[in-house]
Amino acid sequence: MTLFDVIFSGNDTVYDLTVKAVDDAIAANGADKAVSFPHTAYSLPCYYGVTGTKITNLGDMKNALDVVKSLMTREQKLNDAFMSGVATALCAEFIEALKYIDGAAPYEEPCYGHLADAVIRELGVPLVTGDIPGVAVILGSAPSVEEGVALVKSYQAQGILVTLVGGIIDQVAEAGMKTGANVRVIPLGKDVTSVIHVVSVAVRAALIFGNVTPGDAAALMEYTMKRVPAFVNAFAPLDPVIVACGAGAIALGFPVITNEETFSVPKSLIVQKDVSKFNATSLEARDIKIKITNIDIPVAFASAFEGEIIRRGDMQVEFDGSRVDCCELVQTMDASEIEDHKITVVGPEVDEMELGSKNSIAYVVQVAGKNMQPDFEPVIERKFHNYINCIEGVYHTGQRDMQRVRISKDAFNAGFRIKHIGEVLYASVKNEFDAVVDKCQVTIYTDPAECTRMRHEVAIPTFDKRDARLANLTDESVDVYYSCILCQAFSPSHVCVVTPERLGLCGAVSWLDAKATNQLDPNGPCQVITKERPIDERIGEYEDVNEAVKKLSQGALEDVSLYSIMEKPMTSCGCFECICGIEPFSNGVCITNREYAGMTPLGMTFPELASMTGGGVQTPGFMGHGKHFIASKKFMKAEGGIERIVWMPKALKEQVADRLNATAKELYGIDNFTDMIGDETIAEDPETLLEFLTEKGHPALGMDPMM
Ligand code: SF4
Ligand code: NI
Ligand code: NI
Known part of the structure; x- marks a missing residue:
């Protein structure tokens, strides 16, 4: 044959x-x-x-x-x-x-089966930043449990997203390995047909981010080949069905690596008898480069551990800013004041803390460099969350003086101590911010009195000063905006224009972030955009912004407004946190977010609404945006601003309430504006929503129709 x-x-x-x-x-x-x-x-x-x-x-x-x-x-x-x-x-x-x-729910733990659109949208940013450098599809049973687990772990340690099909699922379970989307190891299903659930992710990526026209099979295959860095590892024995599936993978541009002695096709079907070399062979075949961060700590450090959760019963100790004094802080120093790579712990180590106890912690990272600016302090500080979370067995949430850190028993038993947090912060800051940080010194306080002093006398005054600066940072008060084209890896013509009052739609790139990114890498994804030649202040259109957008989208976009959802709206890629769409009965807009799985009064769920826009094309009436943008004075300013918001999921409303209410008070003198906004507990259809809005006297009802 x-x-x-x-x-x-x-x-x-x-x-x-x-x-x-x-x-x-x-x-x-x-x-x-x-x-x-x-x-x-x-x-x-x-x-x-x-x-x-x-x-x-x-x-x-x-x-x-x-x-x-x-x-x-x-x-x-x-x-x-x-x-x-x-x-x-x-x-x-x-x-x-x-x-x-x-x-029916045909899949049960640990298997996932079909993956939701929202999962793909969440993968957008980590895939474009290279945080997830590739996607491995492992199929069949490894020659032994040890070899299978070692292979999966090798990818996980590189941040590669691993999907499992067939016998390997039982093998990793037998070894007691934790799986799940949060640790980037996703068992799909035990039947070979369940491999389609990862193929489906690649196909939807092309539709969501790539603006590929459904039915254009050639464009689809070109997209997956060029932009989805996936590959297949298929264990022997291969039967004809697996080989036929493999041919499908190869058609999409995904090489298949197997240990079966079979035909080989250069770059596509590769025989590698030694399973321990699957990783290297696969990365080479797909041309995937791994960023290496070597940090001297006794546990693993990889982006795959970012979503790992440590339950109360599994934790050795915890630090909790909501209960005791904690803080995390970056300070700009003079080079003469600090010593590079000096890591000091002031106070007890984990060994001296009671098992399961709540403790204080304050870590202060002092940096110096010719190009360092105080504006970069919060940008660096915000990354602490990712850095600390990437430690296997350590969990971090929150920020500033409200962070919470847990160290697991496993990590403690492996030798992990407070000082290693210092090593991680030092290495990560030096690695990522090398263009502005020449010297870096870390001091970690666990002494409760010192933590109280650091929090109240040093950190809080610094945060207050920064907030005052941010409040004064408006679109009018700055001379330039920034572009971000990170998402072009997946959405080739998408450009975000990032301004102080309008952050990137992914929610992860503020104007200060973009400024820092530009400083760190002047030829990188964030470029300076001047705003000297206004065309129409009402919708926020500028000749210079249009020129930049046209150039950066390779001509796909001619003109874009910053403040309108109807006229020349900004494009979306696919990784937006929220989507907003017009609600014709109330002259308003509904907003929904990725986390909300239910229905909206527009008759569409988040994935359905999200599919109305994306791929870097302008779609009047729909806008992808970040959560933070909801309370901005520039939110749909051309159409009347936040007064148009008539519905949001309850949880989102609660999240943005303080800031949104403050903006409504300032702009329109409305108290507790969020009380007038519907949510799923009030209405999931336009009629009930309209009744509610009428009863509350919502201002949108008296405004001009948008269409
Ligand atoms: Fe993508 Fe825009 Fe976020 Fe940049 S700012 S990462 S282009 S969504
Ligand atoms: Ni972790
Ligand atoms: Ni994106």
């Missing part, structure tokens, strides 16, 4: 199975029975991406099988093999979709 014959036979097997499964499902449920995956606006994503047609019921699926069949040509040619691979993938998608009929 040739390799082609193996692929064809695997494809035929899966196709026959699928035909039978669809026929059985129709016999049991009727052809009108709805079929979809949960929490996606692109159901069924792979078939939709490849053909441009949405399958909504079993009858559609039956018809789609003919389209799939038409891909299954049988010449001994590369293209025929690829298309049979794609056909196999589509069949797998159908089989998996059938499992979800009637809202």
Whole structure:
């Protein structure tokens, strides 16, 4: 048999199975029975991406099988093999979709099955920043549990997102390894068809971020090949079905590395007999470069541990700024005042703290450098959260004087101590901010009296001063804005214009962040944009901003406004925290955020609304934005501003209430504005919402229609 014959036979097997499964499902449920995956606006994503047609019921699926069949040509040619691979993938998608009929939850812990659109949107930023340098798909059973676990851990330590299919799932469970999206190891499912759930992520990335037209299969495959850094590790023995799936992966540009003695195709199907070399071979095949941060601590340090949670029962000690005096602070010093890499602990070490106790901690990172500016202090400080979280067995939330840190028993038993937090902060700051930080010294206080002094006499006055500076930082008070094009890795024509009062839509890039990024890397993603030639102050349009946007989008965007959702609105990539859309009955807008899974009065959920915009195109009436922007005086200023906000999920409303109410008071003299804004406990449909708004006398009702 040739390799082609193996692929064809695997494809035929899966196709026959699928035909039978669809026929059985129709016999049991009727052809009108709805079929979809949960929490996606692109159901069924792979078939939709490849053909441009949405399958909504079993009858559609039956018809789609003919389209799939038409891909299954049988010449001994590369293209025929690829298309049979794609056909196999589509069949797998159908089989998996059938499992979800009637809202069933076919996957149980630890397996995930289908992944929601929101998960993909969350992956946007870490993928573009290289924080997640690649995506590994591991399929089958490793020769031994030890080899399997070692392979998974090797990727995890590099920050690579690992998805597991088949026997490897039981192997890592047997070894007691923690899995889950929060540690970047995602068991998909034990059937080989569950591999489609990661393919679906790649396809949706192209639709969400890449503005690829559904049905443009060539553009889709070019996108996944160039921009989704995925690869497959398939353990021996391979059967024809796995080989056919592999052909599908290769068609999308994902190389397959296997330890089976089989045919090899340069750069695509690679035989590597030694499983311990899978990692190196895979990275080389996909051309993935890993940023190495070597830090001298007794536990692992990798971005994969960022989402790790330490439960009360697993913790050795905790530091809690909400209960005792804590703080974290960056101070700019003169070079002569500090000693590089000096790390001092003032007060007891973890050994002297009671098991499970709450303690004080204050870490002060003093930096010096010719290019250092006090404006960069909060930018550096905010990164502490990521740095400390990347330590295996250490957990961090909050910031400033309200942070909380937990050290697990495992980390403590491995030898992790307070001083290692200093090592991590030192190495990370020096590594990331080398353009502005020449010298760095870390002092960690655990002595309660010292913590109280540091917090109240040093940190809080510094924070107050910074807040006063931020409050004075308006779009009018600065001379320049900044562009951010980080997301172009996935959204090739998207440009964020970042101003003091409008942060990047991902919520992660403020004007100060962009300024620091520009200073750190003048040719990097953030460029200075002047604002000297206004065209229309009302919508915030400038000739110089337009020129910059046109250049940075390679001509895709001609003009953009900063303050309007209707006229020349800013584009979205896909990783926005919130999406806002107009609500015609009230002349207002509804906002929803990624975390909110429920319905909005617009009749759409977050993923559905989010799919209305993205890919770097302008869509009047819809705007992706950061949470922080909601309370800005520049939020939709051209259409009347925050007075237009009529609905938000309750949790989001609570999060932004203080700032939003302050803005409403200042701009319009309204007290407790958020009391007038609906949420899911009040209304999920426009009629009920309108009643509520009328009762409250919401100002939007008296405003001009936006359309
Ligand atoms: Fe992407 Fe805009 Fe955030 Fe930059 S500011 S990372 S371009 S969303
Ligand atoms: Ni951690
Ligand atoms: Ni983005």
